[in-house]
Amino acid sequence: MSALRRPPPLAVVAVVALAVLMLVPMLWVLILSFKDNTALLADTASAFVPPYTFANYRNIMGEGQVFTWLMNSVIVSLAMTAGVLIVSSLAGYGFARLEFPGRKILFVVVLFGLAIPEQAVIIGRHQIFSALSMHNSYTALVVPGLSMPFGVFLMTQYFRAIPVEIDEAAMLDGASRFRIFWRILLPLTIPAQATLGIFTFFQAWNDYWWPLISATDGQMYTLTVGIAATQVNFAQAEGLGFLMAQAVFAGLPTLIVYLIFQKYIVRAVAGAAGQ
Amino acid sequence: MSGVLLAGVTKRFGDALIVDRLSLDIAAGEFVVFLGPSGCGKSTLLRMIAGLESVDEGEILIDGRRVDHLPPGARGVAMVFQHYALYPHMTIRKNLSFGLRNMGVPADEIDRRIDAATKSLEIEALLDRRPGQLSGGQRQRAAIARAIVKQPALFLFDEPLSNLDAALRGRTRIELAQLHQQLRTTMIFVTHDQVEAMTLADRIVVINDRRIEQIGTPMEIYRRPATQFVASFVGTPKINLLPVTVDRSGAAAQVRLGDGTVLETAVSSVSLPGEADMTLGLRPERIRIAPLERGDTRGEARVVERLGERTLVHVRLADGAMLVAEDRGDSDVQAGQAVGLAMEGACAHLFARDGTAYHGVSA
Amino acid sequence: MAMGDATLRSRLSQSAPWRRWSGLLFVAPYLLLFAAMLILPLIIGLRLSTTRSDLFGVKAEVGLENYARLFSDPVFLKAVGNTFYFVALTVPALTIIGLALALVLNNASRWSAVLRAVFFASTVLSVTVVTLIWRLVLIPDGGLAAVIARLFGQAPIAFLSDPVLAMPAIALTTIWWGIGLPMVLFLAALQQVPRDLYEAAALDNASRPRILFSITLPAIRRTIALVVIIEIILQFQLFGQAQLMTGGGPNNSTRPVVLFIYEAGWKQWQLGYAAAAAQVLFAMIAIAAMAQYYVSSRKEPA
Numbered sequence: 001m002s003a004l005r006r007p008p009p010l011a012v013v014a015v016v017a018l019a020v021l022m023l024v025p026m027l028w029v030l031i032l033s034f035k036d037n038t039a040l041l042a043d044t045a046s047a048f049v050p051p052y053t054f055a056n057y058r059n060i061m062g063e064g065q066v067f068t069w070l071m072n073s074v075i076v077s078l079a080m081t082a083g084v085l086i087v088s089s090l091a092g093y094g095f096a097r098l099e100f101p102g103r104k105i106l107f108v109v110v111l112f113g114l115a116i117p118e119q120a121v122i123i124g125r126h127q128i129f130s131a132l133s134m135h136n137s138y139t140a141l142v143v144p145g146l147s148m149p150f151g152v153f154l155m156t157q158y159f160r161a162i163p164v165e166i167d168e169a170a171m172l173d174g175a176s177r178f179r180i181f182w183r184i185l186l187p188l189t190i191p192a193q194a195t196l197g198i199f200t201f202f203q204a205w206n207d208y209w210w211p212l213i214s215a216t217d218g219q220m221y222t223l224t225v226g227i228a229a230t231q232v233n234f235a236q237a238e239g240l241g242f243l244m245a246q247a248v249f250a251g252l253p254t255l256i257v258y259l260i261f262q263k264y265i266v267r268a269v270a271g272a273a274g275q
Numbered sequence: 276m277s278g279v280l281l282a283g284v285t286k287r288f289g290d291a292l293i294v295d296r297l298s299l300d301i302a303a304g305e306f307v308v309f310l311g312p313s314g315c316g317k318s319t320l321l322r323m324i325a326g327l328e329s330v331d332e333g334e335i336l337i338d339g340r341r342v343d344h345l346p347p348g349a350r351g352v353a354m355v356f357q358h359y360a361l362y363p364h365m366t367i368r369k370n371l372s373f374g375l376r377n378m379g380v381p382a383d384e385i386d387r388r389i390d391a392a393t394k395s396l397e398i399e400a401l402l403d404r405r406p407g408q409l410s411g412g413q414r415q416r417a418a419i420a421r422a423i424v425k426q427p428a429l430f431l432f433d434e435p436l437s438n439l440d441a442a443l444r445g446r447t448r449i450e451l452a453q454l455h456q457q458l459r460t461t462m463i464f465v466t467h468d469q470v471e472a473m474t475l476a477d478r479i480v481v482i483n484d485r486r487i488e489q490i491g492t493p494m495e496i497y498r499r500p501a502t503q504f505v506a507s508f509v510g511t512p513k514i515n516l517l518p519v520t521v522d523r524s525g526a527a528a529q530v531r532l533g534d535g536t537v538l539e540t541a542v543s544s545v546s547l548p549g550e551a552d553m554t555l556g557l558r559p560e561r562i563r564i565a566p567l568e569r570g571d572t573r574g575e576a577r578v579v580e581r582l583g584e585r586t587l588v589h590v591r592l593a594d595g596a597m598l599v600a601e602d603r604g605d606s607d608v609q610a611g612q613a614v615g616l617a618m619e620g621a622c623a624h625l626f627a628r629d630g631t632a633y634h635g636v637s638a
Numbered sequence: 639m640a641m642g643d644a645t646l647r648s649r650l651s652q653s654a655p656w657r658r659w660s661g662l663l664f665v666a667p668y669l670l671l672f673a674a675m676l677i678l679p680l681i682i683g684l685r686l687s688t689t690r691s692d693l694f695g696v697k698a699e700v701g702l703e704n705y706a707r708l709f710s711d712p713v714f715l716k717a718v719g720n721t722f723y724f725v726a727l728t729v730p731a732l733t734i735i736g737l738a739l740a741l742v743l744n745n746a747s748r749w750s751a752v753l754r755a756v757f758f759a760s761t762v763l764s765v766t767v768v769t770l771i772w773r774l775v776l777i778p779d780g781g782l783a784a785v786i787a788r789l790f791g792q793a794p795i796a797f798l799s800d801p802v803l804a805m806p807a808i809a810l811t812t813i814w815w816g817i818g819l820p821m822v823l824f825l826a827a828l829q830q831v832p833r834d835l836y837e838a839a840a841l842d843n844a845s846r847p848r849i850l851f852s853i854t855l856p857a858i859r860r861t862i863a864l865v866v867i868i869e870i871i872l873q874f875q876l877f878g879q880a881q882l883m884t885g886g887g888p889n890n891s892t893r894p895v896v897l898f899i900y901e902a903g904w905k906q907w908q909l910g911y912a913a914a915a916a917q918v919l920f921a922m923i924a925i926a927a928m929a930q931y932y933v934s935s936r937k938e939p940a
Contacts (some may be wrong), residue, residue: 007742008846012755014740017737019756022814025771026760028782032774044780045788091668098661106669106899107723113676115927117875119896120920122912123686126677147675152668165360168327173374173425174348177660180751183373187364205763209896211903227766231773245772250765258762265762270822 019095026251033057033248037239040161044240057244066246069180069226075138076211076222079203080145084200085193088147092155092189093181098169107156120208126213138215145204157190159185198261199268205254223250278303278323278494284333284529286319287440293319295485296333301463301478303338306455309465310472311482318433320482321465326350326433338428345483348377353422354431359414359557363404367393367417368402371424378425388424395457396420402544413441419454432464433460436471469509473497481505499634503626506556512587514624515562515598519555521625523547527635528625530555533594536572540619541635556632558622563617564588564602570615574598576608590614678784686913693907704737709868712913716747716890717898720805724876724894727809728816729869735813736820736865741854743821744828758818765815766880773798785918801891808879808892810857814877820865827853827861860933874923888905895919 009014032040034052061065071087094100129140162185170180187229211222227250230243258265279301286294294316296364301307311315322328324335326347328513335343342516343351361370368389375385393399396416406414414434432451436444452475455462463471466472472479473493481488481496481504489501493533500506506514519530522537523544531537532555547553564586574590577597586606589599606615625633662764687705690698708714739757743750760768776797798806831854837922839849853860877896880886886893886901895915903912 003894007745011738011742015739015753018739019753022756025775025782025814027916029771029774033656040780044782045785063730083776087668087671091665094661094664097726098664100659100661100665103661105663108663110668111576113672115924117679117871117920117923119875119899119916120924121676121679123680123899123909123916125675127682127686127746127909128674128679143671144675146397146670149672149676163358163360165356165358166362168347169354169356169360169362170373170422171327172325172352172354174377175373179377181664185882186361186734202762206762208765209900213900224766226763227764228878228882231709231766240774240780243770247770247774251763251771254762254764254917254933255759258759262758266758266822269761269819271825 029244029247032241035241035243037241040240056241057249059242060245060249065221066220066223066226066249067221070249071222072138072215073205073223074138076141077201079138079142080199080204081200083142083146085150085197086103088151088155088196089186089189089193091152092157093185095152095156096159097164097185097253098177109147110152113147113177114153116190122209125210129214135214136220139223140214141211141220142204145200145207146212148200148203151200154192154196155189158189159205194261195263195268198257198264201257202254202265227249278305278338280334280336280339281320281324281464282336284320284323284335286316286323286328287330287331292485294323297485298333299480299487299490301461303366303461304459306452306462306475308472308476308479309482310462310469310479310508311467311488312606313467315482316485316613317482319466321431321433321463324377324429324463325354325586326354339476348374351428352431353425353427353429353434355418355422356437357434359406359418359435360453361414361417361421364404366399366403367407367409369403370417371421372408374421374425385424388426389420392420392423395627396423411439411562412447413467415439415443415447419451423454423458428461430460430462432462435464438464444471451475470511473509479509481508483508485555497551500556500624500632502632503554503556503630506624506626510558512559512599515555515557515559517555517596517598518555519553519625520551521547522555529623530623532572532592533596534574535571535590535594536592536618537622538571538618540623540625541621542625542633543636547625547633548631553628554626556626557618557622559587559599560601561619561622562598562600563583563619564600564606564608565615565617567613567615569617571620573613573615576612576614577608579606579610581606588614590616683913683916686839687917689910690908691910691913694911695894696910700910704911705918708914708918713890713893714895714898716758717893717895718918719888720892721876723805724809724812725870725873727806728812728873731809731813732816732820732869732873733862733865735817735884737824737862739817740819740824740828741792741850754821757821760815761818763815766882768811768815769879769882772807772814776807776883801888804884804888804892808876808883811879811883812876814874816869819872820869823861823865823868824858824920827858831857863933864930867926867933871923871926871930874926880885895922915924919926 028047031047032044034057035047035053036052036053036055039046061094095103127145129135134140165168167180168183170184175183206224206225207222208228212228215221215225218229226247230246279299281297281299283298284294284298285292285294287594294530297320302327306406311317315367319328322332323343326342326345327530330343332341337350345534361367362373365373371389371392372385375388378393382387389402390399393402396419398413398416401409401413406417407564409417420433425562436447436472439447448471462546464471464475476493478490478492479496480490483504489496489505491521494547496509500509507516517532519532522529522531526544528540528542528544529537529551530540530546538555572592576588576591577591578589580587584602585605586608587599588604588608589597593595621635623635674680686696686701688701689696743754773781778784778794778796782923783797787794795803797803835853835857836849839853844852869918875896876894877900880892880894880897881900884892886897899912899919900917902908902915
């Protein structure tokens with residue numbers, strides 16, 4: 001049995017080789033980020049030999065903008081995550097447990113929303129925020145993301161999986177409907193909240209197109225858009241090493257969060273795609 | 276004073292009638308079992324009393340107070356669910372105190388009640404665990420404790436023993452009976468298991484197809500079943516049902532079985548309807564294995580089930596009809612052997628085509 | 639919980655008829671957002687697509703003229719072709735490599751866990767970081783590929799400014815970025831294949847390829863279909879990689895539909911025209927999404 005499950009050696013070698021190919025670009029960027037810009041300008045192959053320097057990272061610290069972008073990303077991602085969790089939990093509970101006129105048809109409509117790609121709505125969203133003169137605001141960066149139907153779908157499924165007997169026991173215990181939601185059912189959905197929360201956070205952190213067109217003021221860039229903006233004048237003013245330090249600076253937080261929450265993230269991504 | 280009064284209670288799901296104008300008076304302190312096959316409406320009825328289902332017509336009173344318009348938490352009832360429905364994320368102590376907090380019971384009183392209930396159910400040691408860490412039997416006790424601490428006017432049990440293994444079920448049954456003796460609170464217990472009904476109930480309400488078939492003490496239900504359904508639903512092994520033709524010439528009706536055997540019953544001829552063909556009901560313990568020449572009839576033993584204290588013999592009569600007879604525990608009957616059958620006609624029931632039962636005076 | 643809607647309804651609501659509408663309060667916040675940020679923009683987009691509009695509003699009602707113009711616009715047609723070409727480059731590779739990785743790494747060993755983490759790690763990076771990394775690999779002027787080429791005495795290749803190589807380079811970047819998703823989807827599916835199937839096959843002396851082709855692949859064929867459709871939908875939406883790595887060039891050879899929409903809308907401010915292109919893309923994706931729904935709602939045959 002175990003012998004059969006063990007993959008053939010050739011396949012293992014191939015997979016390890018692929019894994020190295022996965023890592024090489026990241027490592028390349030990492031070592032470039034520790035090199036002096038003028039040395040790189042002469043020859044990037046110098047990256048393989050010392051001296052190495054922290055100068056590029058020091059420059060990032062000195063450069064106020066990157067920090068502003070980082071803070072914007074943190075604020076926008078956290079706000080969107082909190083918002084999606086709240087709104088999806090309420091709606092999931094409503095769709096799974098409560099009865100009101102139109103419940104079924106509304107849920108079907110929301111499910112259809114899963115099929116609407118960003119491209120089909122982004123022009124309309126842009127028009128709406130233009131009309132409200134609300135571009136270059138946290139509101140504009142956060143609110144569109146809250147309409148994501150996936151969270152409602154996930155939470156509805158999760159609430160449905162909780163036996164109705166639990167609600168009934170709480171009703172007999174004299175708990176109000178909100179108390180049942182808040183004290184009994186919501187704590188039971190924590191695994192789903194974790195999955196949805198991490199998924200949303202990454203979605204928000206890595207979102208590119210919407211912040212690109214909504215946050216046109218450099219002070220309102222998210223880190224993702226900011227890194228894009230510095231790429232445009234690629235390898236000019238600040239130099240390669242500085243650019244690479246920014247890439248590391250922008251990529252490392254997500255990689256660290258990924259390594260910590262790996263299980264949840266994989267589950268969230270697989271769940272989001274599999275629905 | 277009555278514990279629970281149901282008056283013309285009706286329930287519909289869309290066009291389907293689930294409970295049909297059902298009336299029932301349960302005395303305070305009584306242990307009543309709703310017995311019936313699945314889908315008969317017994318659980319719906321219980322849930323209507325609990326307030327988990329609305330009442331479309333009729334009234335429900337608990338301790339003389341009309342409750343059918345009240346939410347579940349305001350009815351003064353406690354319920355033990357089939358799957359226990361303990362709150363998975365709370366410790367047992369929190370599970371027990373949740374309802375009391377909602378009711379505004381003071382903290383020291385809550386502690387006192389939890390202590391008393393868990394001590395009597397021997398689960399004090401489990402108070403800081405969560406339901407997931409408990410065995411099925413322990414969860415069951417925790418669920419019962421959660422009901423007890425509320426000191427309700429009425430306990431409701433929705434098939435609470437169906438998820439326990441056989442040994443635990445027997446033990447819990449006895450404990451529930453003791454609990455009732457100790458608390459003397461009105462209890463309603465829903466089950467499809469007639470043994471649970473027989474052993475626990477002061478009175479059994481047999482429900483079938485949305486209607487009450489019979490209300491009575493366990494022995495009344497067993498000995499004088501009101502309908503053929505009740506007769507066949509209650510009793511293990513099942514009552515023998517044989518088609519017979521009825522002779523009403525005497526004071527007591529005589530019946531002729533398919534194999535020609537004539538049996539004198541104790542059922543009054545004049546009470547019977549005009550049907551010539553009826554169904555004879557005779558419990559296995561009223562048919563004994565007898566020596567071949569001394570029986571009322573004879574047949575071939577097909578299957579012999581030895582239960583230890585008695586033996587069940589499945590007998591095929593000459594006309595091919597099958598019935599179950601009883602013999603002593605040390606019976607020497609073998610499968611394939613011809614046996615005589617002694618039938619206690621005086622204990623026989625007759626069932627009309629509509630299921631109505633007719634009994635002998637002595638039965 | 640196997641509980642029908644009718645039962646649920648009766649269980650929870652008929653007990654509280656006076657609260658018939660209160661349930662709506664729980665879903666109202668989401669429904670408002672859904673209406674304002676999804677339905678309304680969709681309608682605005684549809685309406686804009688029949689107008690000539692710019693930054694300052696609707697200039698003229700033009701009916702279906704935008705659509706007619708699109709289908710005679712060589713740049714748009716080229717973008718559609720590029721998009722399909724990109725899908726053809728990436729989707730089979732993502733599916734096959736993802737499946738192969740899952741097959742090799744579907745075991746409980748520690749090294750497999752590490753390798754799974756490696757292959758998924760790039761997925762969590764943002765498109766701007768990914769493109770930055772890959773530009774630094776691919777640029778002829780000091781990129782990693784150029785350094786390696788020089789090591790072998792070859793002239794560096796300008797991948798991103800070569801009309802033939804630019805799209806494959808973007809595809810390679812995308813595969814590197816996105817290989818984690820098909821891998822984890824296949825891993826999840828492989829976990830669901832009953833062990834006793836393999837045990838029975840082992841007792842039948844089945845060879846390794848035979849087990850793969852007559853047990854494993856048939857058991858996960860629904861997932862294979864699902865992965866293909868999901869990847870088609872995802873790769874149809876190619877935007878950031880092309881915008882940041884090549885800007886659609888050289889000579890429009892890497893301009894996908896989404897980049898066309900972006901440039902029509904936010905570079906040339908022809909919002910009506912951009913909206914019409916967005917509807918065409920939406921239709922393309924909707925067809926794929928319907929296929930996804932069809933596949934995922936069908937029961938897996940045992």
